[in-house]
Amino acid sequence: MAEARTADRPVLRVMSGEAISPPPAWMMRQAGRYLPEYRATRAEAGSFLDLCYNPAFATEVTLQPIRRFGFEASILFSDILVVPHALGQDVRFVEGEGPRLDALQGRAQFERLREAGDPAIFSHLAPVFEAVERIRGALPNETTLLGFCGAPWTVASYMIGGRGTVDLAPARALAVSDPALLDALLDRLVAVQTEYLVRQLRAGADAVQIFESHAGVLPALEQKAGVLPDSSDGDALKRFSLGPIARMVQGIRAQVPDAKIIVFAKGSGLEGHARVVPETGASAVGVDWGVDLAAMRARVPASTVTQGNLHPETLIEGGRALDAAVDAILEATAGLPHIFNLGHGITPQTPIAHVEQMLTRLRAGR
Ligand code: CP3
16 A cells, blocks of 8 residues: 555655655745745635644645646645644744744743643644645645654744744753753653654554754853763754654654655754764655755765755845756755755745746756
8 A cells, every 4th residue: 555655656655765756845935925826725715823733724725836846745734833733732824924832931831731641732733634635635636645744843942932932042042041941841842742743653654754944052051061061962963853753753663664764954064964864764855945956965875865956035136047057956866865945935935937947957857
């Protein structure tokens, strides 16, 4: 069964180590505000969270970019912050500003979060699993369905800061002032999100991606005394990011042995990216736009599965710069297992014609 599915779906074939030319493609944030049909469904649904928790609407917006562009993978429409919400934290999305959470300021608030085994967490998330089932049922057979969640450090940084912060100062401050509390929060997120991804896989997701969008600030922690008292903890990237992700990967595979998992550790640099597969056990590494893809491919074994990494701003620019950037990705990954993607999410101001141009160039090239 699993093998038949893999054979039919190019993205899964690449995740099993096969090089396909031209590579299959999808885009992070491919369902979003750059699409008029997304804006229409979003207006009908009400708030952003209403859209996330309504399986019919979530299915509709997930399918929109597949209908329009025929991407080889589809990603469940939801958000990484439904997990803190399910843990009992207040989460809102403020129009034009982004997410706002009731910042976790200390142990008393941590104690009020739901325990990892609390069944209320997964009844809260039930609409997500229903959406996964519906999406898989509606997708073309050859299209891979990706589930996802945020990595523990990235989700924790929103829970602690209460919002997106430029340098994650609140989360880094907690790592210094009360590392045990941060570890307890990360452990809670590891446990809950392992189960969350297993349930997405059982509901019909073919593979999952773990988004570590805030790996880039971790090296700044290394200078702080007390954060890494014991050298056996490794460095900050290992202790707060790759270690917790590795525990998730292990936990998922204990229940779904052949689970295919992409890890995207944005901002971790060439060396950080090179560590993702060996240190987490992921099936593939998502490469952000800040890393030179040719250098990355030269740095890792030929068998490593990569994904990425067109700069979202080059997609906005279009024209010859876009064609050249697509060609450079094809050249850097020729004969190697690679999934074409952006190096971070598509932004609302991106012209649809440029997405079409990107795919035309990609599909003509080899
Ligand atoms: O990729 C996809 O198409 C799947 C859907 C998806 C969303 N968010 C939808 C969304 C995914 C995979 C995410 C992940 C996510 N959410 C991340 C990790 C990836 C990354 O981009 O770094 C993070 C950090 C978040 C938290 C979050 N959600 C922020 C900071 C924002 C505000 C920024 C913005 O673009 O407005 C969101 C809102 C959000 N999540 C939107 C979408 C389509 C826009 C909300 C809207 O429609 O009004």
